[in-house]
Amino acid sequence: AQTVTQSQPEMSVQEAETVTLSCTYDTSESDYYLFWYKQPPSRQMILVIRQEAYKQQNATENRFSVNFQKAAKSFSLKISDSQLGDAAMYFCALGTNFGNEKLTFGTGTRLTIIP
Amino acid sequence: NAGVTQTPKFQVLKTGQSMTLQCAQDMNHNSMYWYRQDPGMGLRLIYYSASEGTTDKGEVPNGYNVSRLNKREFSLRLESAAPSQTSVYFCASSEESRGNQPQHFGDGTRLSIL
Numbered sequence: 001a002q003t004v005t006q007s008q009p010e011m012s013v014q015e016a017e018t019v020t021l022s023c024t025y026d027t028s029e030s031d032y033y034l035f036w037y038k039q040p041p042s043r044q045m046i047l048v049i050r051q052e053a054y055k056q057q058n059a060t061e062n063r064f065s066v067n068f069q070k071a072a073k074s075f076s077l078k079i080s081d082s083q084l085g086d087a088a089m090y091f092c093a094l095g096t097n098f099g100n101e102k103l104t105f106g107t108g109t110r111l112t113i114i115p
Numbered sequence: 116n117a118g119v120t121q122t123p124k125f126q127v128l129k130t131g132q133s134m135t136l137q138c139a140q141d142m143n144h145n146s147m148y149w150y151r152q153d154p155g156m157g158l159r160l161i162y163y164s165a166s167e168g169t170t171d172k173g174e175v176p177n178g179y180n181v182s183r184l185n186k187r188e189f190s191l192r193l194e195s196a197a198p199s200q201t202s203v204y205f206c207a208s209s210e211e212s213r214g215n216q217p218q219h220f221g222d223g224t225r226l227s228i229l
Contacts, residue, residue: 033215043203045220046220095215105158
């Protein structure tokens with residue numbers, strides 16, 4: 001079985017500052033993928049960024065980047081120049097190609113942006 | 116550009132009533148999923164359909180049934196609703212049921228069982 005752990009239930013950051021959300025995972029598979037999803041108050045789940053485990057280079061998407069530490073099984077999300085629209089629940093998720101749990105989600109981190 | 120559409124958005128049921136949640140996607144995706152989201156527990160997979168004509172159990176299938184009506188539509192049925200099934204339900208789709216495929220989600224259905 002695979003697990004995803006987000007140890008920070010809530011985080012807050014000043015607008016325009018940088019914040020890092022933590023995620024650790026466990027899987028016995030060698031072929032897997034990691035995702036960060038954002039869930040704003042509107043409830044819709046939106047894909048923020050994706051990382052392939054076989055790639056050493058950390059993924060980036062505009063103000064969003066990850067720090068992928070494969071040996072430590074760590075996958076943190078860094079949000080630079082935080083904006084009010086970044087306020088949301090953020091979920092880390094792990095995907096593998098085996099088993100019936102196609103995506104395993106963490107419990108989420110609620111991010112508040114302080115104006 | 117609808118993506119994944121779920122109906123209804125809200126529903127209140129009494130214990131023992133039955134209910135079908137509808138989901139449709141217009142992205143020509145092969146795979147579809149049903150999750151439930153409970154406070155402090157993230158999303159848990161109920162059932163998924165890797166392709167039209169197939170369905171498989173996820174992590175928490177008890178009390179639910181699904182139907183992959185066609186490539187576009189994947190419904191979730193509660194035959195006899197129980198208060199433990201009070202949750203927010205999400206439908207999702209992806210091109211294939213492989214771990215590298217990002218999933219696209221609907222807006223969710225908030226279901227309360229009294």
